[in-house]
Amino acid sequence: MAGVLLSAKGIKIRFGGVVAADGIDLDVLEGENLAIIGPNGAGKTTFLNISTGYLRPQAGTINFLGQNITAQLPRTITKLGIARAFQIPQLFLDQTVMENMLISAASRQGRPSGFQALSRLPDVPEMERLLDLVGVSSYAQRKARELPEGQRKLVDISLALALKPRLLLMDEPTSGVASSEKLEIMDILTTALAKEKVTSVFVEHDMDMVERYANRVAVWNVGKIQKVGTPAEVLADPKVREQVIGI
Amino acid sequence: MAGRIKPITAAAAIFFLVSAVAPLFVSSWATLFALILAKGVVVLGIVLLLQAGQVSFGHAMFFAVGAYTAAFWGRYVGGGDIVLFLVLGAISSTVSGLIVGLFVVRYRDIFFGMLNLAFSMVLWSLLEKMYPYTNGADGIRVARPSLLGFSFTPETFQYLILYISLLTAIAAFYGVQRYLESPLGHMLRAIKSNETRLEYLGTSARRVLLVGYVISAFLGGIGGTLVAMIQQIATPEFGYWTKSGEFVFIAILGGGAHAFGAFAGAAMFECVRFYAAAHLADSWQLILGVVLIVIILYAPNGLIGLRQRYRQSGLGGS
Numbered sequence: 259m260a261g262v263l264l265s266a267k268g269i270k271i272r273f274g275g276v277v278a279a280d281g282i283d284l285d286v287l288e289g290e291n292l293a294i295i296g297p298n299g300a301g302k303t304t305f306l307n308i309s310t311g312y313l314r315p316q317a318g319t320i321n322f323l324g325q326n327i328t329a330q331l332p333r334t335i336t337k338l339g340i341a342r343a344f345q346i347p348q349l350f351l352d353q354t355v356m357e358n359m360l361i362s363a364a365s366r367q368g369r370p371s372g373f374q375a376l377s378r379l380p381d382v383p384e385m386e387r388l389l390d391l392v393g394v395s396s397y398a399q400r401k402a403r404e405l406p407e408g409q410r411k412l413v414d415i416s417l418a419l420a421l422k423p424r425l426l427l428m429d430e431p432t433s434g435v436a437s438s439e440k441l442e443i444m445d446i447l448t449t450a451l452a453k454e455k456v457t458s459v460f461v462e463h464d465m466d467m468v469e470r471y472a473n474r475v476a477v478w479n480v481g482k483i484q485k486v487g488t489p490a491e492v493l494a495d496p497k498v499r500e501q502v503i504g505i
Numbered sequence: 506m507a508g509r510i511k512p513i514t515a516a517a518a519i520f521f522l523v524s525a526v527a528p529l530f531v532s533s534w535a536t537l538f539a540l541i542l543a544k545g546v547v548v549l550g551i552v553l554l555l556q557a558g559q560v561s562f563g564h565a566m567f568f569a570v571g572a573y574t575a576a577f578w579g580r581y582v583g584g585g586d587i588v589l590f591l592v593l594g595a596i597s598s599t600v601s602g603l604i605v606g607l608f609v610v611r612y613r614d615i616f617f618g619m620l621n622l623a624f625s626m627v628l629w630s631l632l633e634k635m636y637p638y639t640n641g642a643d644g645i646r647v648a649r650p651s652l653l654g655f656s657f658t659p660e661t662f663q664y665l666i667l668y669i670s671l672l673t674a675i676a677a678f679y680g681v682q683r684y685l686e687s688p689l690g691h692m693l694r695a696i697k698s699n700e701t702r703l704e705y706l707g708t709s710a711r712r713v714l715l716v717g718y719v720i721s722a723f724l725g726g727i728g729g730t731l732v733a734m735i736q737q738i739a740t741p742e743f744g745y746w747t748k749s750g751e752f753v754f755i756a757i758l759g760g761g762a763h764a765f766g767a768f769a770g771a772a773m774f775e776c777v778r779f780y781a782a783a784h785l786a787d788s789w790q791l792i793l794g795v796v797l798i799v800i801i802l803y804a805p806n807g808l809i810g811l812r813q814r815y816r817q818s819g820l821g822g823s
Contacts, residue, residue: 310705331704332705336704336706342705350695351699353695357691365707366706373687374687376688376690376691417706
């Protein structure tokens with residue numbers, strides 16, 4: 259049985275009268291693709307924000323590989339092996355895609371102080387390989403702001419992969435992408451994650467994507483986990499269908 | 506094409522060459538070019554911070570620290586040497602930059618600018634009010650220093666300090682370009698476009714900005730030491746907010762996209778001031794103001810952005 263990579267216990271947080279996490283308990287297993295589903299405002303992104311140190315929970319703990327990472331800084335958590343991709347791609351828009359990747363590579367190695375030109379770092383071939391794996395190598399020398407939305411998403415994920423993470427948290431990897439491109443992007447993504455041996459957690463609203471690409475699904479509702487199981491189990495549950503999916 | 510020299514690098518090379526040669530034909534240009542080069546070094550520091558999207562309205566404090574380091578040495582120790590002054594100016598401004606930087610890099614945008622302004626005004630007040638030590642508004646005269654034990658006549662010294670300024674400017678220009686191309690330089694630019702992402706890549710944006718800030722202070726101090734030696738005086742005005750504004754003005758004039766912008770801006774500024782002051786003694790600031798308005802309206806990327814604008818208009822070649 260796969261080991262536990264990330265373990266959340268009793269996570270609670272509220273924003274004024276809104277309960278975003280009300281005793282969340284969740285284990286993320288090594289090697290899986292865990293989908294988080296739920297209606298808007300259920301607390302899905304809040305969980306990612308807490309797991310990556312952007313928010314401090316009012317109660318509960320998060321352990322990663324047995325180490326307590328609750329309320330650590332995002333950069334500290336990143337260095338431990340948790341990377342994040344965003345719903346709205348977070349790129350360095352005035353720099354080329356390759357420069358974005360090399361900044362990520364230099365960050366991972368923690369050696370940004372040298373005077374060697376970024377473009378001459380020994381990581382260039384590895385970054386080319388990653389961009390190729392994710393299908394955006396043809397954009398390597400283009401400024402990030404010139405890219406279409408779908409490609410920005412993939413570059414955003416490539417930046418995270420350049421960190422060589424153990425766990426990648428993705429917030430709606432196909433939101434804002436044309437329906438016709440969603441399958442292609444998810445195919446590329448899951449192939450890349452498998453090849454790089456990266457465990458993933460992704461927030462998703464499209465049940466077709468969940469059914470197709472997740473190994474397990476956690477259903478969020480009003481700050482609580484309503485159900486965890488395989489996609490078939492979860493999507494067949496009448497309560498989930500009624501309250502979360504709206505069928 | 507690989508190995509091809511970029512036009513802007515060629516323009517910088519020509520500028521440095523002109524700075525070395527032109528004053529040999531017109532002696533009054535020696536001091537003018539020395540000032541252009543020294544101020545260009547200071548403005549390089551402003552250009553560095555602009556990469557991170559930050560504008561310091563108080564960078565003259567490091568300029569004053571560099572200048573007063575030389576002045577205090579002459580007053581309290583006696584004598585002085587160009588190399589010694591430059592080394593001491595570099596050390597004092599770097600240390601000051603580190604101390605002030607630890608506070609200011611926690612802030613961004615207008616708060617960053619204003620906090621710098623506040624620190625610089627504190628220094629200015631100290632220089633003004635501590636009369637027994639600083640001579641107040643009169644400032645401290647900086648005696649003409651020697652170079653490695655050799656003394657020079659005023660005529661020779663103006664050329665010596667020109668070439669020292671030139672060497673310093675070339676070294677600073679090269680160093681800043683290397684820095685901006687390095688991972689740390691790219692991270693500095695990344696602060697401008699997406700600081701949050703930088704943190705999520707595992708890098709401390711504050712630390713990156715602090716390194717940039719300290720380098721910027723170092724350049725400010727070196728420039729201040731040079732100007733103190735060129736003008737042979739250091740006054741509190743060196744640290745006043747109008748001086749900080751002047752450096753920001755020059756950076757906008759030249760353009761912040763490349764290190765050469767600092768020197769292009771300094772050349773334009775000092776030449777306009779030199780000639781406008783000679784012909785319109787009471788209204789040279791008006792001329793500078795008009796120049797800045799024209800630049801902002803027609804060349805928002807500064808003088809070094811003009812070529813790109815020219816090419817985009819379809820008038821230029823490839």
